[in-house]
Amino acid sequence: MDSVFGQAETGRAPPQADIRAGTGSGTVADARAEQGQSASAVWRDALLALAIFAVDPAGIGGVLLRARAGPVRQRWIDQLKDRLGDFGPVRKIPLNVSDDRLIGGLDLAATLQTGKPVASRGLLAEADGKVMQVAMAERMDAGTAARIASVMDHGAVRVEREGFAQTLPSRFGLIACDEGAEDAEQPPGALAERLAIQIDLSSVPPHDTEGEQAKRARAIRLARQRLTQVTASDEILTALTSTAQALGVHSLRAPLLALKVAKAHAALNGVDDVRQDDAQVAARMVLTPRATQLPPAPEQDEPEQQEPQEQDQEEPEDNQQQEPEAQDQQDQPPEPPPQDDDTGSDDEDDQDAPSAEELAETVLAAAQSALQPGQLERLRDQMGRREQGAAGRAGALAKSRTRGRQVGTFRGEPSGQNKLDVMATLRAAAPWQPLRGRGLPGKGGTGGKLVVQPEDFRIKRLKHKTETATIFCVDASGSSALHRLAETKGAIELLLADCYVRRDKVALVAFRGMAAEVLLPPTRSLTRAKRSLASLPGGGGTPLAAGLNEAWVLADHANRRGETPVVILMTDGRANVAYDGGTDRTQAKSDAQAAARRLRATGITALLIDTSPRPRQSARELAGAMGGHYLPLPHADASALSQAVKTAEKSL
């Protein structure tokens, strides 16, 4: 938390931490506490991942590195730089990179100098044969991610811009640093999908990273040479694919990437055919982080296997065998030390020639044992309660373009409001140069200078319309909860069905019992909303403050993305659970008031829909504190609700 971003995050941390502590949902702090002793194992694993990635950066695609900026991350990247050899150096892509820098376009300076159009290479073309690094990948918009993803698929960048049409080679590895503070912030799915390895360094304290070194550059160079001849047997391929399926990893890219990782690992070990341990490492690094379900219980022959894994999985322990003869001279064993539990021993006995099924089982066991506690909890949760399509990682937020993207040009005079489009202006001026040149002093021309006249000026036409993010904050407590949630759900779907032209987003926070929960992160995908809202829980106390706070967090995110958040609070206003989970009504009420005032202070548009049979003073007061509209709607149905929201948004 020593970074600039760290500070930015802490600004709104305290109240949130309160709530989270109450819900017990897996936070960084939880994870840290639970896996404190294994931090050095995590770090060793990260270094192994580093070496594997360095062997075949373009094939493996990249690494999704979940870590804040800080000494740990820096140390990892420094070690990587040191080992890339001729695949270096590491190039950074700024988050807000424009298309002409990313893809390429007209090189203005050179064009003016030579009097001929000269192409500039974009970052993607420049990165050919290198490694790129993106910081804050969770803030990257879907469009940029899709552009990068397409280049990764083809190994080439298609430039169709500003008069140039060319295809340039572009094979690179990508390090995406994910600094997302919570689950609502995820790197775009299109990108995460193509980065084979995912590692989480957020729980590793700096002092655990001293001394440890990844394999040396020489070992990596040798492995790179060997890689072309490394092959994988059909059994290995089958084992990885079936492990992926057992973990509910749907995309077929995942087993293919796992195969690449396994091959790189084999090359590092100095062998030409992928073996069991290579596949296990690959399963752990590639498949485990993508898991969306727990594997179905194995058939009766190993009934005990499930138990220990579900309870003490804190270590990403890998299964033992290290191919001693192949082990490269130097360095520590790449995996964490063997953890001799029963899983290992009964998988191990006939390790020399494992049958295809045994191989598949061992690989799955390795992947499963690497599941992190928080992840496991989430998966279990999901399986038990509601079916959520893409668990966490896979379904990234649909982020949209930023404010004021250029949509065209028109002729006009530049001024404070009107931004000159240099490129279009030059284009307009270009054809006339030979004619204009003749009129000027000098030898038959303008001496390489471009003559631009006022009629050439082109002004950027920007799209100012900002998107709206409608955040429903719904009271799911008490007896009317089910009805209210069902109607809200209907309203959300109506709004989404209606708003694809406007490209607005909708999110849903529900609060009940002791805490609030984001049931639907901001999305404009009807598909996604339907999946997330398939079934909703209801009943219990009314932690109004927690709900408002969660809504505020979402609204604040939306604000930062350049969207206009609107919070729709649906409640009867009777708070009875305070921040700290206490049931003191006075405390609960004042907490709710405080949370409401914060919404107002941040300038967020709010609407309170009073759902109680008779309008209540407490709800009206709350609306006042929020600085929002108050609307009693005792028998709100889906269409009345969506109508009310649309009216409220129009008045913005």
Next chain:
Amino acid sequence: MAVAYPFSAIAGQEEMKLALTIAAVDPSVGGVLIFGDRGTGKSTAVRGLASLLPKMQAVEGCRYGCAPDRDTELCEPGCPKMQAGGGAVPTHETEVPVVDLPLGASEDRVVGALDLERALSHGEKHFEPGLLARAHRGFLYIDEVNLLEDHLVDVLLDVAASGENVVEREGLSVRHPARFVLVGSGNPEEGELRPQLLDRFGLSLEVETPTDLDTRIEVVRRRDAFDRDKQGFNKVWQDADDRLRQTILEAKQRLPETQVPDAALRRASEICIQLGTDGLRGELTLMRAARAAAAIDGDPEVTDTHLKRVARMALRHRLRRDPLDEAGSTTRVERVLSEIFDAEGEAGTARSGEAA
């Protein structure tokens, strides 16, 4: 250019392959929209299509690859066909274009613009055709179509509707033919498609990753083999691709003779009425797609089998949205299909393999 993965080597995804084949046989069914999860081989299939398309005849020397036999076709004055004034023109055989529209493309490259090079070095005003011109008589493919910028979508809608591209910019005034099959792919989680754009697609597909382990292993196995030795892999699949190309060629020739009996037309209307699709487009597309399917099968006329096979892809995106209906649109189409066909005790008709 990178070697494309052979179309025939795509394991499973029968409905997607059928849809693309239908579009190749009869471009008039309109575009193909492929929506689905990541890693399902959407773009692989489209890119593999290029090598399957039989070659076409084009007017020698025409910048837009005009068809020789269509005298109504509009072209620019420089085209030899226009100069010949209806007489015979020299032609040559050429590849059917499959043009990729990358997301970062700028408008001038899409619609065409002033040739900057010629303008700067020679001071000449000269039109440089864009991607739309290149896609004429072929396919225009947009990956991640739901992320395409709005102003490009507008251009596409306009051109796709009129079949010609009108350029009025930088002092240029050009119009040229641009008829193409629009193929789009995307992930529904990234957002919905504008309804107007959705409407431009004749066929729409929802692809999923195969859930059957053996198929999944086969996909991984083939892809691994391809990555190891692209040329060698393509050689192995050459025959299968050749056969498919031959099938498409024959189906194209058979298409004009393939009959659509009244009974089939009535059936098509029945399905559309039951589903409440808007307008007549649904029926038209359904009929055309079924006819192409019959031609591919080598059947002389359209039967219920063909209608059933293409109904899902022709209609699922034309249903009126009912957000409160839990069932997806595919399910709704299937429901109606089984109501109509099973009501008459039809059994044992072939189903497309995608049902699994």
